[in-house]
Amino acid sequence: MNNKDTIHMSIKEFKENGYKVIDWIADYYENIESYPVLSNIKPGELRKNLPKSPPQNGENFNNILSDMNDKIIPGITHWQSPNFFAYFPCNATGPAILGDLLSSGLGVQGMLWASSPACTELESHVLDWLVDMLRLPKKFKSTTSGGGVIQDTASSATLCALIAAREKISNGKINESGFDDSMRVYTSIEAHSSIEKAVKIAGIGSKNLRLIEVDQNFAMDPIKLREAINNDINNGKTPAFVCATIGTTSSTAIDPLKEIGKICDEFGIWLHVDAAMAGSTSICPEYQFINDGIEYADSYCFNPHKFLLTNFDCSCLYISDKEALIKSLTINPEYLKTEVSDLDTVFDYRDWQVPLGRRFRALKLWSVIRYYGISGIQSHIRVHIKAAKILSDLIMQDNRFEIMAPTVLNLVCFRYKASDQFNTLLLNKLNKSGALYLVHTKLNNKYTIRFSIGQTNTTEEHVVNAWKFILKTTEGMEKDGIK
Amino acid sequence: MNNKDTIHMSIKEFKENGYKVIDWIADYYENIESYPVLSNIKPGELRKNLPKSPPQNGENFNNILSDMNDKIIPGITHWQSPNFFAYFPCNATGPAILGDLLSSGLGVQGMLWASSPACTELESHVLDWLVDMLRLPKKFKSTTSGGGVIQDTASSATLCALIAAREKISNGKINESGFDDSMRVYTSIEAHSSIEKAVKIAGIGSKNLRLIEVDQNFAMDPIKLREAINNDINNGKTPAFVCATIGTTSSTAIDPLKEIGKICDEFGIWLHVDAAMAGSTSICPEYQFINDGIEYADSYCFNPHKFLLTNFDCSCLYISDKEALIKSLTINPEYLKTEVSDLDTVFDYRDWQVPLGRRFRALKLWSVIRYYGISGIQSHIRVHIKAAKILSDLIMQDNRFEIMAPTVLNLVCFRYKASDQFNTLLLNKLNKSGALYLVHTKLNNKYTIRFSIGQTNTTEEHVVNAWKFILKTTEGMEKDGIK
Numbered sequence: 003m004n005n006k007d008t009i010h011m012s013i014k015e016f017k018e019n020g021y022k023v024i025d026w027i028a029d030y031y032e033n034i035e036s037y038p039v040l041s042n043i044k045p046g047e048l049r050k051n052l053p054k055s056p057p058q059n060g061e062n063f064n065n066i067l068s069d070m071n072d073k074i075i076p077g078i079t080h081w082q083s084p085n086f087f088a089y090f091p092c093n094a095t096g097p098a099i100l101g102d103l104l105s106s107g108l109g110v111q112g113m114l115w116a117s118s119p120a121c122t123e124l125e126s127h128v129l130d131w132l133v134d135m136l137r138l139p140k141k142f143k144s145t146t147s148g149g150g151v152i153q154d155t156a157s158s159a160t161l162c163a164l165i166a167a168r169e170k171i172s173n174g175k176i177n178e179s180g181f182d183d184s185m186r187v188y189t190s191i192e193a194h195s196s197i198e199k200a201v202k203i204a205g206i207g208s209k210n211l212r213l214i215e216v217d218q219n220f221a222m223d224p225i226k227l228r229e230a231i232n233n234d235i236n237n238g239k240t241p242a243f244v245c246a247t248i249g250t251t252s253s254t255a256i257d258p259l260k261e262i263g264k265i266c267d268e269f270g271i272w273l274h275v276d277a278a279m280a281g282s283t284s285i286c287p288e289y290q291f292i293n294d295g296i297e298y299a300d301s302y303c304f305n306p307h308k309f310l311l312t313n314f315d316c317s318c319l320y321i322s323d324k325e326a327l328i329k330s331l332t333i334n335p336e337y338l339k340t341e342v343s344d345l346d347t348v349f350d351y352r353d354w355q356v357p358l359g360r361r362f363r364a365l366k367l368w369s370v371i372r373y374y375g376i377s378g379i380q381s382h383i384r385v386h387i388k389a390a391k392i393l394s395d396l397i398m399q400d401n402r403f404e405i406m407a408p409t410v411l412n413l414v415c416f417r418y419k420a421s422d423q424f425n426t427l428l429l430n431k432l433n434k435s436g437a438l439y440l441v442h443t444k445l446n447n448k449y450t451i452r453f454s455i456g457q458t459n460t461t462e463e464h465v466v467n468a469w470k471f472i473l474k475t476t477e478g479m480e481k482d483g484i485k
Numbered sequence: 486m487n488n489k490d491t492i493h494m495s496i497k498e499f500k501e502n503g504y505k506v507i508d509w510i511a512d513y514y515e516n517i518e519s520y521p522v523l524s525n526i527k528p529g530e531l532r533k534n535l536p537k538s539p540p541q542n543g544e545n546f547n548n549i550l551s552d553m554n555d556k557i558i559p560g561i562t563h564w565q566s567p568n569f570f571a572y573f574p575c576n577a578t579g580p581a582i583l584g585d586l587l588s589s590g591l592g593v594q595g596m597l598w599a600s601s602p603a604c605t606e607l608e609s610h611v612l613d614w615l616v617d618m619l620r621l622p623k624k625f626k627s628t629t630s631g632g633g634v635i636q637d638t639a640s641s642a643t644l645c646a647l648i649a650a651r652e653k654i655s656n657g658k659i660n661e662s663g664f665d666d667s668m669r670v671y672t673s674i675e676a677h678s679s680i681e682k683a684v685k686i687a688g689i690g691s692k693n694l695r696l697i698e699v700d701q702n703f704a705m706d707p708i709k710l711r712e713a714i715n716n717d718i719n720n721g722k723t724p725a726f727v728c729a730t731i732g733t734t735s736s737t738a739i740d741p742l743k744e745i746g747k748i749c750d751e752f753g754i755w756l757h758v759d760a761a762m763a764g765s766t767s768i769c770p771e772y773q774f775i776n777d778g779i780e781y782a783d784s785y786c787f788n789p790h791k792f793l794l795t796n797f798d799c800s801c802l803y804i805s806d807k808e809a810l811i812k813s814l815t816i817n818p819e820y821l822k823t824e825v826s827d828l829d830t831v832f833d834y835r836d837w838q839v840p841l842g843r844r845f846r847a848l849k850l851w852s853v854i855r856y857y858g859i860s861g862i863q864s865h866i867r868v869h870i871k872a873a874k875i876l877s878d879l880i881m882q883d884n885r886f887e888i889m890a891p892t893v894l895n896l897v898c899f900r901y902k903a904s905d906q907f908n909t910l911l912l913n914k915l916n917k918s919g920a921l922y923l924v925h926t927k928l929n930n931k932y933t934i935r936f937s938i939g940q941t942n943t944t945e946e947h948v949v950n951a952w953k954f955i956l957k958t959t960e961g962m963e964k965d966g967i968k
Contacts (some may be wrong), residue, residue, distance in 0.1 A: 003514040003565075004578050009861045011579025013511045020510070022581045024503030027590030028496045031486040041602050045830045048606040056614040060858040063580060066851070070587060074848075077603030082486075082592045089820070091602070092842070094592030096486050096494025097546060099505045104553060106796050107510030107583045109577030116574070119524050123531040127964040131539040154637065155840035165686055180690030181664040190508040195816040196841055203648055203814075203839065205688015207663030274685030307842075307854040313589050314842055331686075333678040335536070337734050337935065347528045356686065356839060357638035358679055359790075359797055360574070365557075368549070371537050378492045452820065457486050458773050461544045 008286040009060070019063045026067055027099070034083050041079045074443075084459040085438040085468060090251070090279045090308050091456035094242040098313040103371030105362040112360045115348035116340040122349055123363035125152055128371065129318055135376060136284045136304070139297050142320035144349070149324040152316055152363045153356040156278035157196035158356060159303035159319035160245065162327060164200045166270030167243040167300070169330035170323070177330060181205040185236045185242040188212045190222035190257060192250040194276060210239075219408055220445065221254035222246060224262050231269055243272045246299075248292050249280025252452070253407035253415050256280070256292055257309025271443040278317065282309035283387070283411055286380050292411075309386075309412070309456055310371045310379060316363055319354075349467040356372060386412045386455045389465040393453060396469050398426020403474070406450045414453040415445060418476055420485055422449035431475050438468045492543070509550055510582070517566050521919025524562045531560040535646050540730040565895060566923040567942040573734070573762045573791050574939035579740075581796040584852030588845040595843045599823040605832055608635055608847035611854065612801055618859055619767045622780050625803035627832070632807040634837040635799055635846045639761035640679035641839060642786035642802035643728065645810060647683045650755030650783070651815035653806070660813060664688040668725040669717045671695045673705035673740060675733040677759060693722075693939070702891055703738035703928065705729060707745050714752055726755045729782075731775050734762025735926040735935070736890035736898050738762055739763070746781020758785040761800065762939075765792035766870070767892055769863050775894075792864060792895070792939055794825035795853045799846055803924045811836045869895045869938045872948040876936060879952055885959070889933040897936040898928060901959055903968055905932035912965060921951045 051073050081092050083189030112121030132142045134258055142148045153159040168176050168185065176182065187206060189197045191213045201211045212230045217223050231241045244266050246257040259275065266273040275296065281304025283289040296302065303319045306312035321327050332353040353356050374382070394409035397416045406415040417425050429442055429451055443450050455465060488496055505782045515936030534556050542599065564575050612633030613626045614739045625631045636642040639913050651659050651668065659665070670689060672680045684694045695713045699707050727749050729740040742758065751757040765785025766772040779785065785803045789795035815836040835841050857865070877892035880899045889898040900908050912925055912934055926933050938948060 003511075003577075005515070008942075009857065010941060011856065013514055015510050016514075016579040016582075017507055019579065019583055020586075021509030023505065023586050024500055026587070027503070028486075028500050029495055030590060031499075032488070040599070043602050045598065045602070046606070048603055049610050052607075052610050056618055056854050057858045058860055060861045061855045063583070063852075063856060066580075066584070066855055074603045074607070075506060077601070077606060078591060078593055079599065079601040081594055089594075092592055092594045093486075094589065096499040096502065097549075099499075099586070099589045099592075100502055100546070100591045100614075101549070103503075103506050103582070103586050104509070106577065106582045107506075107513060108561060109575055109582075109796055110561055111564055111575045112570075113798055115528065116523070116562065118560070118562040118564070118854075119526050119528070120531055120557045123529070123560060124557070125537075127532050127535050135539055155842045157840045157842075168688075176688060176690065177685040178690055179687035179692050180666050182666070183663050192504075195818040199814065199816045199839075199841075202660040203644075204686065205659060205664035207661055209662050215952070241935075251818075311591055314594055314844060315840075318670065330684065333682045335678040335734075336679070337924060340924075356644060357640045357798075358682075359618055359638045359640075361797060369546075371539050372490065372544045372549055373494065373546060375540045377541055378543045381492055408802060441820060441823075455794070459491075468683055 012134055016400050016426060022067060026070065030243045031082070034080055035085065037075070037080055037083065039080050039085050039438065039439040040433045042434070042436065043077050051223065056333065057396060071483060079439065082457065084461065084464045086443040086457045086458050087453050087455060087468065088439040089207045090454055092307055092314045093309065093456065093458050094313045095311045095370060095458050097369040097373035098366045101366030103482050105365045108362060110362050112362055113352040113358050114338065114340055114350045118362070121364065122351055122360045124350060124368055126352065128364050128368050131371060132318060136281065137290055137293065138302065138320065141322040142302065147324065148320065148322040150318055150320045150348065151351055153319050153355060154315040154317060155316050156276060156305055157199060159317050160274065160276060161194050161203060161373050162319060162331065162355060163274040163301040163321070164204050164243055166321065166327040166330045168204060168327040171240065171242045171272065174329065184240050186210050186212060187243045188214055188230060188237045188241065189245040190214050190216050190247065192216050192220045192252055192255055193245060193247050194251050216255065220250060220253045222257040222262060224258055224265060224376065227262060228265055231265065241271045242270055243274065245274045245276055248275060248277035253445055254280060254410045254413045256405070256410060259295030259298065260327040263295045267298055272300045273298055275299045277302060277304040279305065279308045280411055282306065282384050285330050286383055289411065309383065310370065311382060311458060312367050316367060331355070338425045386460065389460070389462045390414050390455050392462060393465050394467055406445045406448065412455045415450050416453070417450050419447060424479070424485060425451060428476060428479060432472060437471050505550060517563055518568065520558070520563055520566065521567045522563050522568050522922040523916045523919065524560050525917065525919065531556065555897065562922065564939065567940050567944065567947045569940045570936050570938060570951065571922045571924040573937055575790055575797045576792065576794045576939065576941050577796045578794045578853060578941050580852040580856035581794060581849045584849030585796050588848045591845060593845055595845055596841050597821065597823055597833045603843070604847065605834055607851055607871050608834065609832060611847050611851050612625060614854060615801060619764065620773055620776065621785065621803065624805040625785065630807065631803065632832065633801055633803045634834055636838060637800060637804050639759060639786050639788055639800050640682060642758065642800050643679050643759060644683040644686060644758040644813065645802060645838060646784040647687050647806065649725055649804065649810040649940040651687060651689070651814045653809040654723060654725045656754065657812065667723050669693050669695060669722045670726045671697055671710060671713060671724065672728040673697050673730065675699050675703045675738055676728060676730050677734050677736055681730050693925050703733060705745060707741055710745060711748055714748065724752055724754045726757065728757045729758055731758060731760035732859065732894065736928055737763060737893045737896045738890070738894060742781065744777030746778045750781055755783045756781050758782045760785060760787040762788065762791045763894055765789065766866050766890040768859065769866055772894070774846040775911040789850055792866060793853065793862060794857060794941060795850050798920045799850055814838070869943065872943070872945045873897050873938050875945060876948050876952055889928045889931065895938045898933050899936070900931060900933050906935060907962070907968060908932045911959060911962060915955060920954050921966045
């Protein structure tokens with residue numbers, strides 16, 4: 003981009019088009035509640051409207067913007083709608099969008115400290131801030147033997163933690179000789195599917211993953227964990243890695259970290275804590291209880307892109323022994339050697355992740371933390387947890403419905419007291435209406451509707467209105483004699 | 486973001502700040518040649534200027550912009566400077582920055598088709614366009630048994646291809662039971678370090694990676710490959726995966742795909758082609774030769790973020806048997822089941838990658854292809870390959886220097902005919918001057934300077950001026966009696 007007359011977008015043209023894109027986004031948020039939350043296009047419908055072949059000659063950027071309205075928007079499921087209650091949220095906010103835009107504009111690639119020192123140093127700094135903000139153990143700070151790094155998702159963070167543990171416990175042997183069927187990995191039956199995915203990718207094999215039973219609140223049962231570990235040791239296996247969850251996907255169950263941590267400590271097992279969704283809430287003193295026992299963790303991850311107002315992708319991985327992670331992922335070819343890396347005084351973050359290259363993602367996180375401040379983020383989280391409590395109370399007051407799990411933070415799990423088919427049909431009707439978007443899970447083997455509250459602009463009013471709409475839809479189904 | 490008075494950035498405020506960020510980026514490009522290309526800050530210097538603690542209360546967004554100038558810019562190594570000749574480029578362009586901004590604004594997460602159909606369908610569509618644009622085999626199109634997907638980097642693409650091959654060849658056994666020391670993987674000694682990293686992550690172990698010798702042009706020797714395969718078969722091992730490179734990092738060597746492909750075909754080995762940097766050039770008919778033999782490939786990847794004018798991160802992975810990839814990475818918990826996924830008529834891209842979540846990265850690629858058109862991209866690539874030829878000729882005319890590898894595309898490898906220490910010192914002097922940024926490699930065990938031409942705004946003039954500066958610096962060193 004420059005002022006010369008070339009095939010590239012000039013600086014002047016960039017400014018003109020840039021303002022238009024900013025306006026387009028502003029208009030999008032202005033109108034977001036008028037769109038059906040869940041896109042109602044049919045498979046293949048969007049592609050049918052696109053030209054079969056790419057253009058031979060360049061087009062005006064305006065064409066792209068007008069296609070955004072006509073062709074793209076109908077195929078969007080609106081994650082930023084305040085009526086999006088599905089999955090876990092992916093928070094977008096003004097300061098995050100603009101922080102990310104600064105990163106795109108700079109276009110630096112921070113694989114090494116030297117390849118853009120600001121990218122590495124701001125990341126370490128902001129991740130150290132977050133240790134204090136979330137009241138995590140000091141051993142996760144970059145100024146100790148530990149440190150933090152931004153990953154794309156918790157799936158990748160878990161994979162990195164698992165590889166680090168695999169190598170530390172095998173003394174580097176598996177990286178060299180391949181997996182040898184020696185190790186066992188543990189998580190609860192309610193843990194996220196990414197643990198199994200990581201175990202498969204790492205060549206450990208799903209048969210070496212032990213899924214531990216849970217208690218009545220869907221939290222890992224530490225007695226069962228101990229039994230599984232003892233059993234494996236008796237069979238000559240090495241228990242290597244436990245993944246505990248703070249806030250499961252199905253029901254926000256909180257595994258008993260302290261008991262699990264003591265067991266890991268006793269047997270020399272690497273404890274990873276997956277706090278992808280719930281982790282952000284410990285910024286509020288009243289939710290610090292979720293981290294009870296966190297001092298036992300060897301690694302910990304949470305996703306600012308879920309509940310800390312930062313655009314996807316941004317998952318923070320902390321590790322107490324950074325050398326273990328670096329050793330397990332380092333590769334040092336000649337063309338990546340720099341003067342400074344040799345000094346051992348800087349982090350080359352490529353050794354903390356699967357990919358080599360990396361965006362300057364710290365900018366959006368820095369922008370969010372500064373724009374909101376600690377107190378702003380706290381009040382945001384409180385609004386949503388309060389709304390969940392209100393919804394949960396409303397549901398409990400209506401004896402046609404049942405709450406399927408304790409409402410611990412911002413997720414409410416419920417079902418209509420009828421068949422799974424009734425609830426499936428109810429969910430489909432709700433989603434097809436376009437008024438809101440919800441997804442289901444199974445708890446105690448029953449079809450359960452998850453109502454996840456976390457989109458930036460969701461207010462108590464949105465939640466209460468959604469509940470009224472659910473009631474109305476249910477009553478319509480009752481009248482139609484559906485059971 | 487809305488018009489209400491909340492703690493969040495309002496739509497009005499977003500527009501005001503958005504324009505400011507657009508202006509900031511415009512100013513950045515206006516002044517980019519005035520900055521030292523390689524940041525000259527010392528380790529820790531940036532962090533020293535940042536507050537030790539995060540703010541308790543929110544700040545005005547203007548503070549962030551003013552810190553960008555005062556605190557961040559000094560720590561930036563300017564990948565978008567036309568005098569950046571290091572590593573491989575990470576192209577940023579106006580249409581890519583704005584396409585990415587649209588993605589940040591929409592804030593959708595495309596893990597499943599249903600979670601935002603446009604995100605999946607535009608990606609499949611644009612990747613099919615690229616099959617035609619780069620003249621890749623039709624078997625890579627989404628309308629066949631194959632398909633394409635955007636990954637963050639070639640490192641991740643290679644890992645996914647390796648996992649797919651590992652599972653296909655083991656009949657799903659390794660995912661289930663873990664790696665069993667049965668398989669062997671092959672690549673050349675000049676291949677990218679990400680292959681070894683992937684082999685380690687996948688639990689295969691580096692001792693099962695065979696690094697094949699290269700010919701005088703640094704391309705894999707197929708005779709040596711065959712020998713290694715035969716040797717492994719005789720030792721009871723299963724040759725599983727060959728990674729051939731189109732354009733190595735050190736010298737743009739092009740492995741002989743046809744010969745390698747025939748061998749893979751004969752032995753039932755998965756052939757992956759890593760064309761991260763060079764792949765984009767086949768959009769020009771005169772560089773299609775790089776793909777000679779590509780019909781043998783089971784998977785192929787190239788990086789639009791390197792030479793196709795699209796901001797990092799954007800690496801395209803193609804696969805001829807998408808079922809193999811999906812089977813190797815799929816996990817299907819209850820909370821991710823959708824009505825449409827069951828129909829088998831759509832792609833859920835989470836099963837094509839390591840992470841679960843994904844950004845709407847197709848927007849920036851779509852924006853670039855439409856803004857430039859095929860002919861715009863072709864002319865961009867031709868400018869840089871021509872500049873490399875000119876530089877290469879200039880070097881060859883000066884008998885104090887030697888060219889260390891054929892100048893195949895846009896990378897020139899050379900050294901001053903003196904000791905490695907002289908060349909190391911030369912490189913350091915050049916980089917410390919701030920006038921340009923280069924990195925080194927080793928070829929035939931000699932310290933070699935890599936001059937990589939690919940930054941969007943680099944012109945012939947920048948390259949010629951850089952060469953004059955190199956000459957001047959060398960002559961200064963000669964005068965100082967350095968040898």
